[in-house]
Structure formats: C-alpha cells, structure tokens
Amino acid sequence: MTVRPSPEKLLALGMSFWNAKALLSAVELGVFDALAEGPADLESLRTRLGLHERSARDFFDALVALKLLERQDGDYRNAPDADFFLVRARPSYVGGLLEMANARLYESWGHLTEALRTGRRQSENKDDSDFFAALYADPARLRGFLAAMSGVSAGAANAIAGKFPWKNYKSFVDVGVAQGMVPVTIARAHPHLSGGGFDLPPVGPIFEEFVTANGLSERLQFHAGDFFKDALPQTDVIIMGHILHDWDLEQKRLLVKKAYDALPAGGALIVYEALIDDDRRQNAFGLLMSLNMLIETLGGFDYTGADCQGWMTEAGFSETRVEHLVGPDSMVVGIKQAE
Numbered sequence: 001m002t003v004r005p006s007p008e009k010l011l012a013l014g015m016s017f018w019n020a021k022a023l024l025s026a027v028e029l030g031v032f033d034a035l036a037e038g039p040a041d042l043e044s045l046r047t048r049l050g051l052h053e054r055s056a057r058d059f060f061d062a063l064v065a066l067k068l069l070e071r072q073d074g075d076y077r078n079a080p081d082a083d084f085f086l087v088r089a090r091p092s093y094v095g096g097l098l099e100m101a102n103a104r105l106y107e108s109w110g111h112l113t114e115a116l117r118t119g120r121r122q123s124e125n126k127d128d129s130d131f132f133a134a135l136y137a138d139p140a141r142l143r144g145f146l147a148a149m150s151g152v153s154a155g156a157a158n159a160i161a162g163k164f165p166w167k168n169y170k171s172f173v174d175v176g177v178a179q180g181m182v183p184v185t186i187a188r189a190h191p192h193l194s195g196g197g198f199d200l201p202p203v204g205p206i207f208e209e210f211v212t213a214n215g216l217s218e219r220l221q222f223h224a225g226d227f228f229k230d231a232l233p234q235t236d237v238i239i240m241g242h243i244l245h246d247w248d249l250e251q252k253r254l255l256v257k258k259a260y261d262a263l264p265a266g267g268a269l270i271v272y273e274a275l276i277d278d279d280r281r282q283n284a285f286g287l288l289m290s291l292n293m294l295i296e297t298l299g300g301f302d303y304t305g306a307d308c309q310g311w312m313t314e315a316g317f318s319e320t321r322v323e324h325l326v327g328p329d330s331m332v333v334g335i336k337q338a339e
C-alpha cells in the first residue's frame, strides 16, 4: 500500500512566521515581565499591557498553545522556561536577541527574495556603509545590539568555559567582545585566568558596566581598537565568536592571520559560530544564519568547520580541530606550533 503524502509539515513550516511573530510581540509588549510578578486574569493582564479587547484573549491563549504561558482557572502565568529566559529583569534574560529580531530582522527578512535576486543586503540602509558604523551611531541601538549578542552567545560561553583546556593557559582576549558574556563566563569558571575583550571604542563603557556588575573588573580589561586597522592584543588564547561570518572571504582570512600573529608559540585561536556541517545539509540554523548575513551585511556568510580549518592552516596554525558546543554552535580551535 502506498502511503499518501501529507502536506501538514509543509504548511506548518510555511506558516511558522505566525508563531515567531506572536513570541516577538509578546516580548515587545512585556507579557512575560507582567506575569513575573504573579498570575493574572485576562482583564487585568489586558489592561496592564494596554491591549485592545478584540484579540487579547486569542493572543494570550495562542501563547498558551505555544507553551509560552500556562492557564489555570482563568489565570495566566509564565511557562517555566519563559519565566527564566524572557523576563527582562532576570540575569538569565536572552530576549535581547528576540527584541532585535522583532525591531529589525523581521522586516528585513520580508525582502529575502530581493536579496537572493540582487545579492544585496536588505537591512535599513542598503548602501555600502559599514553595518557596525550605522548601528553604533545610535547609542540605544548599540546597547540593544550588544545585549542581544549576550543572548546569542550565552550557551556557547558555558560550553567553551567547560570544554576548552583552560588550565594550560593564563590569559585570553575575546575579539569583537560586545557586552562581554563570553569572557565573564570563562573568568567566573576559571579563577586563574585574566584577560578581556577587544572591540570598537563605543563598546568600552557597556563592556565595563557588565564586567563590573559581575565583579570581574580586576581580571577583565577592555582593549579599544579596530581589528582591520590595529594589531590584536598579545595573549595566550584569542576567541572570535560570530565575527568571521560578518565579513567576506578576504576579510575572514585577514582576521585569522592577525590572530595567528598576535599569539605566542603554543597559543590558541577559538572561532565559534553556528558552523554549517561539512556536508551542508544538517545545520539549518547555520545555513539560515548565512542568509541572515546576506540580509544584514555587505559580504558576510557562514561557513563549515572544514572551511575555517583551511583558513587556519593557511595562516600557519599547526593543529586544528572542530568541537560541538551546544545546539547549533561549534568551535574551531587552532593551535600555533609550540617552539
């Protein structure tokens, strides 16, 4: 008997932007913040959030069906994971990424077809100015972007702190550090390490605020610079997370070479991203991230572990390996030959 194919999966995938936008609007409206204080019934939640009465019930019940909220005896409360990760006041908040997705990516992705036809990015300014220069001209957007990066890298930060042999090294610098989630996580887990972050000058105060709030300002310093114009700080281990995918092939190769030049013999470069699997058929998130680079940047694209190992070998690294971190993220480690 032949099995009749079902369109269910295709239709669910095609309509999954509904689910995404319901979550993004819930974060924007502060639904999870409102319920962090305790359960609320329909009317009090609706008035608290300033929603029109027409669709509030459907919206909240859709969030129940999506398992973001729970409802008991007419009262809504946060589902446990939403309560942990989506309440702004909690240190575990990862909604910065979702805020950025809501404010910028959601609309830009509406132009994916045009981007695929033209090869040109579709974020707010489609001209040739540097993505980061435009972003950093607006302090509120800068802060939002850097906080979003903490949400993106929190899981990988824990995995790098746990999986890399830090006991063999004394110092490290995270290049393109953003707010500092990765160095803070590593320094907390390994009290013998000191280090810091390298990034464009406007990032300094935001990094320092985050490091101080985590009680690590004695061990983590900020290095201001432009990684295309300045040498990278000399240190035992350099980390680059979600950096190489922002840039074109020549720029990627240049950054790997600059890391090699800054490391001592025996030093290590850790590159982490949502690496595409070598066969380019499994890591849908990595492949879609690469399309996000089309939407957002002039020449950026994501790549496989084997691609990155190739650039590291070209730059002079004597040993390279790829290790899975968490979810879609993996790291490529390059070791500079010990003398």
Ligand SMILES: C[S@@+](CC[C@H](N)C(=O)[O-])C[C@H]1O[C@@H](n2cnc3c(N)ncnc32)[C@H](O)[C@@H]1O
Binding pocket: 132, 149, 150, 152, 153, 175, 176, 177, 178, 179, 198, 199, 200, 203, 225, 226, 227, 228, 240, 241, 242, 243, 246
């Ligand atoms: C996509 S974010 C990645 C942040 C962080 N590594 C993470 O994974 O969460 C890219 C970072 O590179 C920094 N950056 C961009 N251009 C730079 C440049 N020319 N020199 C130094 N840093 C730069 C940005 O400020 C930003 O913090």
